[in-house]
Amino acid sequence: MPYAPLADARDTDRLSLRLWDEWDADGYRLLVREREEARAEREGDRVDEGRLLSLDAARAEVTGARENAPRRGIHCLTLRLRGSDEFLGYCGLVVGRSTIDEPELAYELLRSAHGHGYATEAAAAVVDAARETGRDRLWSTVRTWNTPSFRVLDKLGFRRDHSTADELGEIVWSMLDL
Ligand SMILES: CC(C)(COP(=O)(O)OP(=O)(O)OC[C@H]1O[C@@H](n2cnc3c(N)ncnc32)[C@H](O)[C@@H]1OP(=O)(O)O)[C@@H](O)C(=O)NCCC(=O)NCCS
Known part of the structure; x- marks a missing residue:
């Protein structure tokens, strides 16, 4: 692989970024529920139970994320306050809609953790690690309604580059030269 592996642990002023553990399954399951609740609210729709995860499925995803991290060389890291075990969300690099050479920055936090600057703080550490x-x-790809996400990207120095579209609408591609 032409790139060094992404760091699998990092501390910031307030946060500890670590690989996933099996006991993050509960927190990840809640994150997926909150994502679906937010979608349903935006679209005036009902929560689709089919998009939610059982605890077993959540456990399989988080242990898979941990096991696959070394093979892929990029991954997402869980976020916690330093000195706490409580799962707040994740941040990291994913191929997503882009490529392994120029991956996407990804971040998603539990509602209870929004509004404290945690996403920006964690993402800045991931950018350094990248x-x-x-x-x-x-790269980052964000839907036009996602104002907080655009704000995080602005604070990190990303600039908007172009847009694409899929069946759900416009996707804005932003880029950061490292
Ligand atoms: C996007 C997300 C990660 C941001 O997490 P966060 O820790 O609250 O982010 P930060 O506090 O670092 O920064 C958020 C910024 O957006 C701003 N913001 C939040 N809601 C806003 C709104 N409705 N309108 C304008 N600005 C808003 C905040 O004020 C802050 O900017 P500031 O520092 O200039 O005040 C979080 O909202 C989230 O997890 N959303 C759901 C998942 C998601 O959308 N992930 C990204 C997919 S592309």
Whole structure:
């Protein structure tokens, strides 16, 4: 692989970024529920139980995320306050709609953790770690309604590059040269 593996642990002033553990399954399951509740609210729809995870499915996803991290070289890390075990969300690099050479920055936090600057703080650490892998560029793809996410990208120095569209509407691609 032409790139160094993404760091699998990092501390910031307030946060501890670590690989997933099996006991993060509960928190991840709640995150997926909150994501679906937010979608339903935006679209004036009902929560679709089919989009939610059982505890077993959540456990399989988080243990899979941990086991696959070394093979892929990029991954997402869980976020906690330093000194706490409580899962707040995750942040990391994913191929997503982009490529392994120029991956996407990803972040998603539980509602209870929004509004404290945690996403920006964690993402800044991931950007530093991405630079250390030897990569030159990161991308982010965000739907037009997602104002908080655009604000996080602005604070990190991403600039909007172009848009694409799928059946759900416009997707804005932002880029950060490392
Ligand atoms: C996007 C997300 C990660 C941001 O997490 P966070 O920890 O609250 O983010 P931060 O506090 O670091 O920064 C959020 C910024 O958006 C601003 N913001 C939040 N809601 C806003 C709104 N409705 N209108 C304008 N600005 C808003 C905040 O004021 C803050 O900016 P500031 O520091 O200039 O005041 C969080 O909202 C989330 O998990 N959303 C659901 C998942 C998601 O959308 N992930 C991204 C997919 S592309």
